[in-house]
Amino acid sequence: MHGPGILDTLVDKALRREVPTREEALAVLRTEDDDILDVVAAASRVRRRYFGLRVKLNFLVNLKSGLCPEDCGYCSQRLGSQADVLKYTWLKPEEAAKAAAAGVAAGAKRVCLVASGRGPTDRDIHRVADTISAIREESPGVEICACLGLLSQGQAARLCDAGADAYNHNLNTAGERYADICTTHTYEDRVETVGQARDAGLSPCSGLIAGMGETDEDLVDVALSLRALDPDSVPVNFLMPFEGTPLAREWTLTPQRCLRILAMVRFVCPDVEVRVGGGREIHLRGMQPLALHIANSVFLGDYLTSEGQPGAADLEMIRDAGFRVEGVDEVTMPDHRDDVVTPRKRGAGTALPPNA
Known part of the structure; x- marks a missing residue:
């Protein structure tokens, strides 16, 4: 452990909503594997103070898949990707509403509407508005978050008027190394889109991806940048190295590393919804339940x-x-996965470790 009492210091600061120093946040990432239960227990004290035993479930609906013109190195839908993923244009509003309803029936409190591409056209905004209306009719009361890429002036306000509650646009990594993972848009473009969403009255959602070859310093820097943006929710994703993408050989994460990253984010953003995103199954594996003691939100089912x-x-x-689903007393989930996924090819694009 780096320095006696560092975890107690971090907990005390978090309970006062104080930002840890860069060195304190780095110390979390540099703890030993033997200390991982101490790290989880400390982060759990903060999580329970602000969120009790609640776990918020989120459900993804992929409105448009593949054929993206951007070159984000982590993405299976990127320009030039050879990953075996299903490609399709916009789902009809009733198709999206049916998919969303399956997630809501299973306990999801928020539905995330995602579309590949650099950003929406005005026609796309109209499509999404129709989809939001269809979901509202099918599943009244559910939170709706849109994730459509970079926004142009006025589009966030139109989404808000259409009934969207939130907008997701992740920073993904530290500003200084953003050009290492994407050259077709900038880190500043992403920050601007988060700001547009907030200014329009949408709940801002922005997070990161770990496991892309970044340093401890990069992870702390993006976490501190997120704290400065003051989002309402912070998804923490773990790279799924898809075959056919530039990062297909980036298998550096361990379950303990993932837990340390989640804990660091919890200390930096103590009273914010921290969501375990993509990659939790393949990187946390049997230690997934420990992540619930740090994060208070997860994606349900498929990505x-x-x-x-x-x-x-x-x-x-x-x-x-020992946790409970937020907003739901009792939920059921069909074992048959086709009941709760958006239309796509079963097994397509699944990331597998080397020699799997």
């Missing part, structure tokens, strides 16, 4: 172009770990 843990297993894990 954009890869399969997640079966939804029934997610719910069982939450119950067995």
Whole structure:
């Protein structure tokens, strides 16, 4: 452990909503594997203060898949990607509403509407507005978050008027190394889109991706940048190295490393919804339940172009770990995965470790 009492110091600061120093945040990432339960226990004190035993479930609906003109190195839908993922144009509003309803029936409090591409056209905004209306009719009361890429002036306000509650646009990594993972847009473009969403009255959602070859300093810098943006929710994703993408050989994460990253983010953003995003199943593996003691939000079931843990297993894990689904007394999840996924090819694009 780096310095006696560093975890107590971090907890005390978090409970006062104070920002840790860069050195304090780095110390979390540099703890030993033998100390991981101490790190989880400390972060859990903060998580329970602000969120109790609640776990918020989020469900993804992939409105448009593949054929993106951007070159983000981590993405299976990127320009030039050879990843075996299904490519399709916009889902019809009723198709998206049906998919969303399956997630809501399983306990999801928020539906995330995601579309590949640099950003939406005005026609796309109209499409999404129709989809939001269809979801509202099918599943009244559900939170709706849009994730459509970079926004142009006025588009965030139109989404807000259409009934969207939130907008997601991740910073992904530290500003100084953003050009290492993407050259077709900038870090500043992403920060501007988060600001537009906030200014329009949408709840800002912005997070990061770990496991792309970044340093400890990069992870702390992006976490501190997120704190400065003051989002309402921070998704922490773990790279899924898809075959056919530039980062296909980046298998550096361990379960303990993932838990340390989640804990560091919790200390930096103590009272914000911290969400375990993509990659938790393949990197946390059997230690997934420990992540619930740090994060208070997870994605239910599948992701954009890869399969997640079966939804029934997610719910069982939450119950067995002593937590409860936020806003729902009792939920069920069909074992048959086709009941709770958006239309795509089964197994397509799944990231597998080398020699798997």
